[in-house]
Amino acid sequence: MIRSTFAGFTTAQLGMAASQRSLDVAGQNIANINTIGYTKQRLDVASLNLQKGSMYNSKSSIKVGFGVEMTGISQLRDPFLDAQYRSQISKLGTSDAHAAGFERLTPIFDEAVMDGVREAFISLTSSLSTLSTQVGNKENDALVRSKMQTILNLFHDNAVRLQDVRDDVQQGFATTDLGDLNQILENIAELNTSIKNSQILGNPALELKDQRNNLLDELGSYLPITVKYEDKIIGPGQTVEVLNVNFTDTNGVKHSLIADDRFSKFKADVSGEPVTLSLIDADGNTINVTDTIGSGTLKGTLDMINKSGDFDGTDFKGIGYYEKALDSLVDTFAKKFNELNQVMDDSNPPKPIPGKENPLFVTTDGSTDFTASNIKIADDWANGTYGITASNNYVVIDQDKGTTANENILNMVKLLESKTIEFSVTNKDGIPIKFYTGNFHDCFANIEATLGIDYKAANTMLQNQIAVLNETANNRDAISGVQLDEEGMDLLHYNQSYSAAARFMTTLDEALDKLINGTGVVGR
Secondary structure, three states, rough: OOOOOHHHHHHHHHHHHHHHHHHHHHHHHHHHHOOOOOOOOOOOOOOOOOOOOOOOOOOOOOOOOOEEEEEEEEEEOOOHHHHHHHHHHHHHHHHHHHHHHHHHHHHHOOOOOOOOHHHHHHHHHHHHHHHHHOOOOHHHHHHHHHHHHHHHHHHHHOOOOOOHHHOOOOHHHHHHHHHHHHHHHHHHHHHHHHHHHHOOOOOOOOHHHHHHHHHHHHHHHHHOOOEEEEEEEOOOOEEEEEEEEEEEEOOOEEEEEEOEEEHHHEEEEEEOOOOOEEEOOOOOOEEOOOOOOOOHHHHHHHHHHEEHHHHHOOOOOOOHHHHHHHHHHHHHHHHHHHHHOOOOOOOOOOOOOOOOOOOEEEEEEOOOHHHHHEEEOOOHHOOOOOOOOOOOOOOOOOOHHOOOOOOHHHHHHHHHHHHEEEEEOOOOOOEEEEEEEHHHHHHHHHHHHHHHHHHHHHHHHHEEEEEEEEHHHHHHHHHHHOOOHHHOOOOOOHHHHHHHHHHHHHHHHOOOOOOOOEEEEOOO
């Protein structure tokens, strides 16, 4: 095949067009340098040459290409860095949910700047000591009861605040978190349809892909995901890109979240304990994934709501741990004081006299176990039917005789100061799990200290993961982000290539002019 005389002009024209379009792409990148989520674009080009050989060929027939062909505009993205970023942001989501939960619990137990439960125990000890010197004094007995009521009020307040935190976290999880998550899944599926339709019409839809990538990053913060792109044949020689998003649980089971334009949804049941999370796939099948999410905001929030650490054999101290620890403190306090206030007979060993149990505390719901929310002062103690039992000596239990025996009150003082009281929580198997040995004052301080340690550990983990995520984001931006210096150099480069292609066309024009007008004129 003989090369056309004017083929060089086509080469020059294509070169100028490619350079011009490259300048347009660089301008688009510069214009969007501050656009959040924008991915750097580039012009894809290929050498234009003969597709087949010629039957009429010779050694002198040198094949030369016909210039450059623009094959499309693409984004500069590294799939590995995208996957790494989404994996890291999923881990960050877990730590963020943990730290946020502890932050909400901290004001309940932090008594560094206020007089709370610990101060109330100290005050109760002082009042009992005063009563021990004035046995039978009803005013001092009422003062002790007032101090007890103060402690109970603080317990009640802590219980209410703990319940408020639990309710807020649960409702936020069921409505806000899952609402946003389900909306993200739906939006990605809609973008898949829009991108596919645009590609059918010949538009690469790069800006729509940027929106989708931003949503995929958000989705990755909720739970661990894997993203896969596939080419789907829609006609002879025509394909479109199809996106599939999967979630693999801790048992290794893969669940489809998005398959082209089909998507799954999540639903939570917060009506009972534990809170459960279900995945409803595109076919309407419901799968319980409460305990099988490996990382992400969903896992972190479920940990905070459902787990109680050592008390239920899990690996995280959530709200339940602090509820149970506080209830254990209250239950031990109430039962030991009720036991001390019983009037005993003179048997060996002494036994409670029927009808003389004289409990200082009862439960509001009639249960046998005291909690921070159900404990109250016994009505008969509140109305003066009986008071603090000063002595368990059977001979002097009748206060009308004017006894000054006070060993039982002193025992109560010793109880408050005792360092050997064991505090435990019974797990679901009926086995008591001891979490502290000491006095009531220090037990509450221990709960506070445990929360402080957990909060600090969660924050440290969060900061470390933020640093790792930022490093990954920087690595990704180095490839996908717009760098002003690079774009400036590209502008110079493409301008020079445009000028060179234009100069090539001028040179060809001069050569053609010489061929047409300056050749074969000898002899005229």
